[in-house]
Amino acid sequence: MDVNRSIDLETDSRVMAATRILDAPRDLVWQAWTDPKHLAQWWGPDGFTTTTSAHDLRAGGVWRFVMHGLDGRDYENRITFDEVVKPERLVYRHAGGDDVEPVQFATTVTFDEIGGNGMPSRTRLTVRSVFPSAAERARVIRDYGADRGLAQTLARLGAHLATLMS
Numbered sequence: 001m002d003v004n005r006s007i008d009l010e011t012d013s014r015v016m017a018a019t020r021i022l023d024a025p026r027d028l029v030w031q032a033w034t035d036p037k038h039l040a041q042w043w044g045p046d047g048f049t050t051t052t053s054a055h056d057l058r059a060g061g062v063w064r065f066v067m068h069g070l071d072g073r074d075y076e077n078r079i080t081f082d083e084v085v086k087p088e089r090l091v092y093r094h095a096g097g098d099d100v101e102p103v104q105f106a107t108t109v110t111f112d113e114i115g116g117n118g119m120p121s122r123t124r125l126t127v128r129s130v131f132p133s134a135a136e137r138a139r140v141i142r143d144y145g146a147d148r149g150l151a152q153t154l155a156r157l158g159a160h161l162a163t164l165m166s
Helices: 028-036 036-044 133-142 146-165
Strands: 005-008 015-022 049-055 062-068 074-085 089-094 105-115 119-130
Touching: 005 146, 015 133, 015 146, 028 036, 028 105, 028 119, 028 146, 036 049, 036 146, 105 133, 119 146, 133 146
Parallel strands: none
Antiparallel strands: 005 015, 015 119, 049 062, 062 074, 074 089, 089 105, 105 119
């Protein structure tokens, strides 16, 4: 497994976790993850685009967005932020419902600055999503390709950051 980018589906059957080392300082990675202008450039699997209709980055705030798939299908999403600790951590809930995709999980994203001592600043990004059950995680992987989608989304984030750093 590549230490710079990995998806963990083995440690806990209810959890989908990912780690990626990004060649960008933590403040820039935070900005790319929390600013809708940046999110529109990289959020979602390969070939998807994302349109944000509401983004309130605070505890209790909601991010409403649509992921537009390659097949022309629109995937309505709603995320509610539970914790926002700039630039260290985001905790949020993706809730299913009548007006959004029927997918529920809680996610913690951590932004750890690494480097220093003359080395360029880099960021270890960790994304840990916990599903209500192992069966629900399996369904989301089967029906939505969530594991591949997460890996592709983080790769797109890395590519977006590379354009910002050049």
